[in-house]
Amino acid sequence: DDANVVGNVHGGTILKMIEEAGAIISTRHCNSQGGEPCVAALARVERTDFLSPMCIGEVANVSAEITYTSRHSVEVQVNVMSENILTGAKKVTNKATLWYVPLSLKNVNKVLEVPPIQYVRKEQEDEGKKRYEEQKLDRLETKQRNGDVIFPIINPEPHTVGYSQSSLIHLVGPSDCTLLGFVHGGVTMKLMDEVAGIVAARHCKTNIVTASVDAINFHEKIKKGCVITISGRMTFTSNKSMEIEVFVDADPFVDEPRERYRAVSAFFTYVSLSKEGKPLPVPQLLTETEDEKRRFEEGKGRYLQTKAKRQAQMQQAAQP
Amino acid sequence: DDANVVGNVHGGTILKMIEEAGAIISTRHCNSQGGEPCVAALARVERTDFLSPMCIGEVANVSAEITYTSRHSVEVQVNVMSENILTGAKKVTNKATLWYVPLSLKNVNKVLEVPPIQYVRKEQEDEGKKRYEEQKLDRLETKQRNGDVIFPIINPEPHTVGYSQSSLIHLVGPSDCTLLGFVHGGVTMKLMDEVAGIVAARHCKTNIVTASVDAINFHEKIKKGCVITISGRMTFTSNKSMEIEVFVDADPFVDEPRERYRAVSAFFTYVSLSKEGKPLPVPQLLTETEDEKRRFEEGKGRYLQTKAKRQAQMQQAAQP
Amino acid sequence: DDANVVGNVHGGTILKMIEEAGAIISTRHCNSQGGEPCVAALARVERTDFLSPMCIGEVANVSAEITYTSRHSVEVQVNVMSENILTGAKKVTNKATLWYVPLSLKNVNKVLEVPPIQYVRKEQEDEGKKRYEEQKLDRLETKQRNGDVIFPIINPEPHTVGYSQSSLIHLVGPSDCTLLGFVHGGVTMKLMDEVAGIVAARHCKTNIVTASVDAINFHEKIKKGCVITISGRMTFTSNKSMEIEVFVDADPFVDEPRERYRAVSAFFTYVSLSKEGKPLPVPQLLTETEDEKRRFEEGKGRYLQTKAKRQAQMQQAAQP
Numbered sequence: 009d010d011a012n013v014v015g016n017v018h019g020g021t022i023l024k025m026i027e028e029a030g031a032i033i034s035t036r037h038c039n040s041q042g043g044e045p046c047v048a049a050l051a052r053v054e055r056t057d058f059l060s061p062m063c064i065g066e067v068a069n070v071s072a073e074i075t076y077t078s079r080h081s082v083e084v085q086v087n088v089m090s091e092n093i094l095t096g097a098k099k100v101t102n103k104a105t106l107w108y109v110p111l112s113l114k115n116v117n118k119v120l121e122v123p124p125i126q127y128v129r130k131e132q133e134d135e136g137k138k139r140y141e142e143q144k145l146d147r148l149e150t151k152q153r154n155g156d157v158i159f160p161i162i163n164p165e166p167h168t169v170g171y172s173q174s175s176l177i178h179l180v181g182p183s184d185c186t187l188l189g190f191v192h193g194g195v196t197m198k199l200m201d202e203v204a205g206i207v208a209a210r211h212c213k214t215n216i217v218t219a220s221v222d223a224i225n226f227h228e229k230i231k232k233g234c235v236i237t238i239s240g241r242m243t244f245t246s247n248k249s250m251e252i253e254v255f256v257d258a259d260p261f262v263d264e265p266r267e268r269y270r271a272v273s274a275f276f277t278y279v280s281l282s283k284e285g286k287p288l289p290v291p292q293l294l295t296e297t298e299d300e301k302r303r304f305e306e307g308k309g310r311y312l313q314t315k316a317k318r319q320a321q322m323q324q325a326a327q328p
Numbered sequence: 329d330d331a332n333v334v335g336n337v338h339g340g341t342i343l344k345m346i347e348e349a350g351a352i353i354s355t356r357h358c359n360s361q362g363g364e365p366c367v368a369a370l371a372r373v374e375r376t377d378f379l380s381p382m383c384i385g386e387v388a389n390v391s392a393e394i395t396y397t398s399r400h401s402v403e404v405q406v407n408v409m410s411e412n413i414l415t416g417a418k419k420v421t422n423k424a425t426l427w428y429v430p431l432s433l434k435n436v437n438k439v440l441e442v443p444p445i446q447y448v449r450k451e452q453e454d455e456g457k458k459r460y461e462e463q464k465l466d467r468l469e470t471k472q473r474n475g476d477v478i479f480p481i482i483n484p485e486p487h488t489v490g491y492s493q494s495s496l497i498h499l500v501g502p503s504d505c506t507l508l509g510f511v512h513g514g515v516t517m518k519l520m521d522e523v524a525g526i527v528a529a530r531h532c533k534t535n536i537v538t539a540s541v542d543a544i545n546f547h548e549k550i551k552k553g554c555v556i557t558i559s560g561r562m563t564f565t566s567n568k569s570m571e572i573e574v575f576v577d578a579d580p581f582v583d584e585p586r587e588r589y590r591a592v593s594a595f596f597t598y599v600s601l602s603k604e605g606k607p608l609p610v611p612q613l614l615t616e617t618e619d620e621k622r623r624f625e626e627g628k629g630r631y632l633q634t635k636a637k638r639q640a641q642m643q644q645a646a647q648p
Numbered sequence: 649d650d651a652n653v654v655g656n657v658h659g660g661t662i663l664k665m666i667e668e669a670g671a672i673i674s675t676r677h678c679n680s681q682g683g684e685p686c687v688a689a690l691a692r693v694e695r696t697d698f699l700s701p702m703c704i705g706e707v708a709n710v711s712a713e714i715t716y717t718s719r720h721s722v723e724v725q726v727n728v729m730s731e732n733i734l735t736g737a738k739k740v741t742n743k744a745t746l747w748y749v750p751l752s753l754k755n756v757n758k759v760l761e762v763p764p765i766q767y768v769r770k771e772q773e774d775e776g777k778k779r780y781e782e783q784k785l786d787r788l789e790t791k792q793r794n795g796d797v798i799f800p801i802i803n804p805e806p807h808t809v810g811y812s813q814s815s816l817i818h819l820v821g822p823s824d825c826t827l828l829g830f831v832h833g834g835v836t837m838k839l840m841d842e843v844a845g846i847v848a849a850r851h852c853k854t855n856i857v858t859a860s861v862d863a864i865n866f867h868e869k870i871k872k873g874c875v876i877t878i879s880g881r882m883t884f885t886s887n888k889s890m891e892i893e894v895f896v897d898a899d900p901f902v903d904e905p906r907e908r909y910r911a912v913s914a915f916f917t918y919v920s921l922s923k924e925g926k927p928l929p930v931p932q933l934l935t936e937t938e939d940e941k942r943r944f945e946e947g948k949g950r951y952l953q954t955k956a957k958r959q960a961q962m963q964q965a966a967q968p
Contacts (some may be wrong), residue, residue, distance in 0.1 A: 009829060031554050032499055036581040047583050065528055067494075093529045113582060130391040174707075179672055183823040187553045187582060206707055209733045235672050235826045261676045262685050262753060352819055352875050356901045365902050387814075388848055413849045433902060503823040507873045507902060 015089060016061040019218025019276075020201025022101060027053070027084045027194030029072040030106040034082040037074055038110035041123045047186050047298040048108035050226050052143055055314075056104040061285075062090040068101070075105075076136025077122045081112070082108045107143060116229075117180060139211060143236050146239070147225050151275065156255065158239040168294045172210035174203055175239035180232050191230040196256055196272055197221075199301030203240040204252040204276035204326060211242055212290050214280045222275035222310065230258040230271050243275070244307025245293040250278045251307045275310065336381040339596075340521025342388070342421060346406045347514030348375070350393040350426040351506070354402040357394055358430035361443040367506050368402060368428035370513030370546050371462055375634075376424040377540040381605075382410040388421070395425075396456025397442045402428045403456060415502045427463060436508050436549075467545050467546040469594065473577025476575065478559040492530035494523055495559035501554050511550040516576055516592055517541075524572040524596035531570060532563055532610050534600045539569060541594035542630070550578045550591050563595070564627025565613040570598045571627045595630065656701040659858025660841025662708070662741060666726045667693070667834030669712040670746040671826070674722040677714055678750035681763045687826050688722060688748035690833030692783055694953075696704050696744040697860040701925075702730040706857055708741070715745075716776025717762045724747045724778060733883045742760035745853050747783060756828050756869075773904055787865050790913065796895065798879040808934045812850035812860075815879035820872055831870040836896055836912055837861075843880040844892040851890060852930050854920045859889060862915035862950070870898040883915070884947025885933040890918045915950065 027050055034048035052252035069089040088101040112118040129132045161170025173258060176199070178184075184195045201218055208216040230236060244251040249282045256272040280288040295301045347370060354368035382388060391408040396403035404504040432438040447453045481490030496519070504515045521538055530534040550556060557577045564571040576592040600608040615621045658675035661959040667690055674688035702708060709729040728741040752758040767773045801810030816839070824835045841858055870876060877897045884891040896912040920928040935941045 024821070027499075028499055032497065032581075036555070036579070039581050047582060093526065094533045096530070096533070177669075177672065179668055181823055182825075183501055185502075208735065210736070211735045213736070259676070261679050262687060263673075346820055352817065352901075356875070356899070359901050367902060413846065414853045416850070416853070441695075503821055505822075 016063055016217055017066075017203060018034060018198075018205065019058055019199060019221070020198035020205075022058070022062060022088060023104075023201060023221070024192075024194035025055075025068060025070055026088060026102075026104045027106065027192065027197060029070045029086050030104075030108060031192070031194075033050065033072040033074060034084055034106075034108040034110075037077075037082060037125075038108075038120065038122055042120065044120055046110040047113060047188050049186070049188070049190065049229065050146045050153045051081060051109045052107040052147060052225045052226065053193070053197070053221070054107075054143065054245035055220065055223050058218050060090070060099045060100050060101060061217055062088075062101050065093070066090045067093050069098070069236040071249050072123055076133070076140060078137075078140050079123050080109055080119050081140070082110070082122055083139065084108065105139075106167040111188060114191070131167050143223070146223060150223075150227075151223050158241055158255065165294065167211065167291050168296055169241055169243075169300050172207045173189050173239070173241040174206045174210065175237055175260075176203055176206075176272060177235055177237050180230060180234045180236060182232060185232045189232045191232075191234075191236070193226055196226075196230070196236075199236070199238045200224075200240075200254045200256060200272070200274060201276060204278065207240040207242055207252045208250050208278035208280075210244075211293070212280045212288075214288055215283070216250075216278045216280050218276060219279045220277045220314075222277075225273040226271060228258070228269060228271045230256075233262050234258045234260045236263040236271070241274075241304040242293050244311060245290050246308075246311055247289055248279055248287045249311070250280075250290055250293070251311065252276045252278065253303070267281050275307075336383055336537055337386075338521060338525065338623065339378055339541070340518035340525075342382060342408060343373075343395065343424075343517040343541065344391055344512075345388060345520060346376075346408060346422075346424045346512035347426065347517060349390045349406050350404040350424075350428060351512070353392040353394060354404055354426075354428040354430075357397075357445075358428075358442055358510055359403060364440055365433040366440045367433060367508050368587045369431050369506070369508070369510065369549065370426060371401065372427040372467060372546065373431045373513070373517070373541070373544045374425035374427075374463065375540065375543050376422050378422050378538050379536055380410070380421060382421050383412075385413070386410045387413050389418070394445055395611070396453070396460060396497060397445050398457075398460050400429055400439050401460070403459065404428065409444070425459075431508060431513075433507065436510070437553075448496070454636070455643040461585050463543070466543060470543075470545050472522075478561055478575065485614065487531065487611050489561055489563075489620050492527045493528045493559070493561040494530065495554055495557055496523055496526075497557050500550060500554045500556060502552060505552045506580045511552075511554075511556075513546055516546075516550070516556075517544065519556070519558045520544075520560075520574045520576060520592070520594060521596060523558045523603055524574050524598065525538070527560040527562055527572045528570050528598035531565075531610075531613070532600045534608055535603070536570075536598045536600050538596060539599045540597045540634075544592060544594040548589060548591045550576075551580060553582050554578045554580045559573075560596075562613050563623040564631060565610050566628075566631055567609055568599055568607045568611055570600075570613075571631065572598065573623070581615045595627075635645075656857055657706075658838075658841060658845065659698055659861070660845075661839035662698070662702060662728060663693075663744075663830075663837040663841060664834035665708060665710055666728060666742075666744045667832065667837060668749040669710045669726050670724040670744075670748060671832070671834075673714060673813065674713040674748040674750075675722055676749075677717075677722060678760065678762055683685040684760055686750040686755060686760045687828050689826070689828070689830065689869065690733070690746060691721065691749045692747040692787060692866065693833070693837070693861070693864045694745035694747075694783070695860065695863050696742050698742050698858050700730070700739045700741060701857055702728075702741050703732075704719055705733070706958045707733050715772070716780060717765050718777075718780050719761060720749055721780070722750070722762055723779065724748065725821060725968055730732045734961065735869050741920075745779075751828060753827065755831070759852065783863070784804045786863060790861050790863075790865050797883055798895070805934065807851065807931050808936055809881050809940050810898075810936075812847045813879070813881040814846045814850065815877055816843055816846075817875055817877050818902070820874045822872060825872045829872045831872075831874075831876070835865055836866075836870070836876075837864065839878045839944060840864075840880075840894045840896060840912070840914060841916060842892050843878045847880040847882055847892045848890050848918035848920075851885075852920045852928075854928055855923070856890075856918045856920050857917045858916060858953075861919045862917075864912060866912050867908060868872075868898070868911045869938070870896075873902050874898045874900045876911070880916075882933050884951060885930050886948075886951055888919055888930055889951070890930055890933070891951065892916045892918065893943070915942060915947075940967075 110120040166168035259268040429439040484490035579588040804810035899908040
């Protein structure tokens with residue numbers, strides 16, 4: 009069931025559609041020159057805002073375009089519009105930037121070369137290269153925070169971190185996987201949004217929707233037959249938003265001499281909505297341990313940074 | 329989600345059930361004599377009318393019977409009844425005739441021989457043979473119109489062809505496929521009905537239901553890992569019905585040295601319904617190009633021919 | 649669609665969740681010592697009561713624990729709690745005991761040895777051993793009643809056995825199967841509950857819910873590509889409950905020199921509920937043949953035995 013009580017389509021479902029579109033266009037591009045057949049695997053999704061909710065019965069228009077290629081990766085821009093089929097009204101739902109890497113169909117550990125695209129203007133290539141370098145740096149950084157584990161709390165107080173933290177497990181089946189036998193990035197993101205949504209609802213006990221997702225890095229592939237544990241905990245609350253950190257751990261418990269490992273981590277931001285769709289105030293998160301206080305401050309930093317960026321963009325847009 | 333807002337089960341879902349039943353009975357028949365194991369692949373569905381809508385919560389009773397066998401093909405008759413479990417009321421939803429061809433499980437390009445069935449009366453065999461020859465002829469003819477492509481139109485006027493035309497893409501996954509690794513015919517038909525329904529709703533902005541599907545020929549198999557594009561455009565409107573042409577194109581973009589190709593095409597007829605389930609008048613399709621006018625006239629031809637056939641059948645049924 | 653009209657989640661969906669949790673924990677345990685990789689296959693589910701219905705929008709908390717290991721089998725205890733995320737209220741939905749057997753990933757016919765677990769107290773091991781012996785005996789007994797077949801009845805009278813009996817067929821696809829290519833026990837149980845629910849609704853024409861499931865034995869594995877027929881018939885009614893016997897027959901109709909065989913059989917108990925969720929009286933089952941009368945008496949025996957056990961447990965619980 010892809011919708012919550014009020015009838016909005018979950019952010020995770022939209023992320024899954026975006027990823028499918030991105031995987032198709034980049035796999036097609038990487039196979040366009042003949043050569044060794046390959047499948048494009050999702051490496052990273054840039055931060056994306058959900059600008060307006062999509063409702064049941066609306067049709068999603070997804071368009072994808074390749075905007076940059078490095079030697080081994082493809083940048084794809086995906087736009088989602090929701091169309092109310094009965095009124096014809098269209099709205100931008102969100103825009104996302106995804107990075108893919110072509111893996112050989114014969115040898116999944118071999119990264120192939122990407123055929124270069126043609127740019128209309130030289131600046132497009134330079135800007136793309138800048139984005140490429142920036143995301144590469146960020147990928148390295150986020151590998152650091154990958155050791156964290158969420159433990160269950162007995163009898164937590166309302167509005168503490170332990171009160172709303174949640175996790176779910178999923179056995180990876182064939183319909184979750186690409187031709188290479190690895191989980192589709194979109195499937196993972198849908199499950200992450202599901203857990204984040206449960207955390208947010210447990211905290212504020214109201215109807216909630218995904219407002220944005222911070223950059224998501226896919227550090228490691230997840231193979232068919234793994235059990236994945238998706239865990240979420242609240243890190244920060246502003247007056248009207250909640251930030252939830254989500255971890256995905258893969259346990260290749262059959263046929264592999266490997267330990268459980270951290271495959272993905274990301275921050276989701278949720279808002280609480282009244283039945284009329286108006287944003288509601290959110291109860292403040294009560295932090296108890298030093299780690300929780302530190303994460304709250306870090307979340308506040310991300311929140312203020314995003315707010316500042318958005319204001320700068322609006323001012324830029326307002327200039328002649 | 330298999331139902332539209334008013335609560336009817338989509339025609340495409342019913343087509344999928346029909347095809348599953350047909351595939352099972354014909355695969356079982358073709359394997360009944362021992363010999364080389366095979367899977368029956370859908371080659372064609374004859375024209376079918378949706379006599380009454382099926383609603384959510386009703387139980388579908390599907391029964392299938394083999395009615396003719398040629399050397400390399402099987403004709404199956406499938407009947408669908410809907411049963412309201414709480415009142416016990418039953419209605420015929422539709423009857424369909426499907427043609428299957430047995431493909432070897434070891435070599436998918438090898439068509440096997442079909443064990444002959446026994447006929448109660450000699451005329452049954454003769455009538456079956458006549459139907460076999462007719463469909464063979466029709467299959468050849470429809471291969472002609474297979475070159476057509478649908479291009480997007482910028483800012484189309486309401487009720488023109490470009491205004492409602494739609495397409496969707498789908499990455500073929502393992503759960504879409506038979507044991508041979510090819511898409512189930514029923515999965516394709518469900519997607520076709522989905523696109524046709526979007527075209528119809530965009531045109532008339534009301535609740536719509538599938539009234540009938542013209543004969544569908546499956547020209548080419550579609551392999552796991554392909555991307556399929558399903559496109560639909562309106563070809564004809566009568567006072568109370570809309571005809572939509574649907575194309576399915578397969579793009580084997582990984583691991584295959586092949587161009588995108590046309591796999592299936594068909595005509596779907598939709599009607600517009602009020603909230604009380606009464607048929608509503610349909611806005612007339614505005615044709616602009618010569619091609620659109622020609623297709624409108626061809627659609628009118630099919631419409632009048634079907635109408636004449638149905639009247640002939642009713643008169644025949646009314647005779648003593 | 650996982651819920652009936654009133655909004656309860658079907659018992660079959662809960663059984664599927666339970667089985668997935670049991671399969672994960674026992675597969676993980678059996679692979680924990682290294683050695684030959686294996687997948688745990690469901691052999692049996694002990695009788696389970698559905699203590700309170702789970703509703704849409706509630707979150708299910710599933711916890712699983714290994715409670716006994718014999719040389720070749722694992723006993724798992726799974727508890728399901730439903731949590732209303734908006735109020736925070738939690739209720740026990742049901743508790744189930746499942747038995748798994750580890751099958752080699754390389755050779756599916758080879759049963760591997762189970763690493764022994766540590767018991768806190770010696771009595772735990774002894775009690776587990778007793779449960780192990782009991783279920784082993786019961787498995788042997790139920791193999792007897794496996795020859796029965798359900799034939800369709802023409803124009804049955806209301807409330808007879810033939811009136812409500814039902815069956816459905818399902819083609820086993822990849823998403824139904826484990827890594828070994830055999831149907832997940834949970835998928836089978838979900839289909840069984842679906843058929844039992846149709847039988848119950850046809851009999852009493854009201855909203856119905858699963859009250860309990862008797863022990864289910866999985867006699868034979870079901871392979872990908874099989875067609876399974878799930879048939880149900882009512883065997884007994886008390887004032888407020890209905891017992892339905894469900895059979896699962898597998899037909900490996902492609903690529904296997906095997907006859908159709910009985911894979912699973914079980915008894916489901918349903919109750920009829922008013923719109924307010926109160927139990928309603930159930931129309932008495934009309935038995936016609938000698939077999940039907942005998943099965944009614946056997947069902948009555950099971951009903952009275954369960955009732956007596958429950959009363960004994962309640963008295964025990966009430967003692968100081």
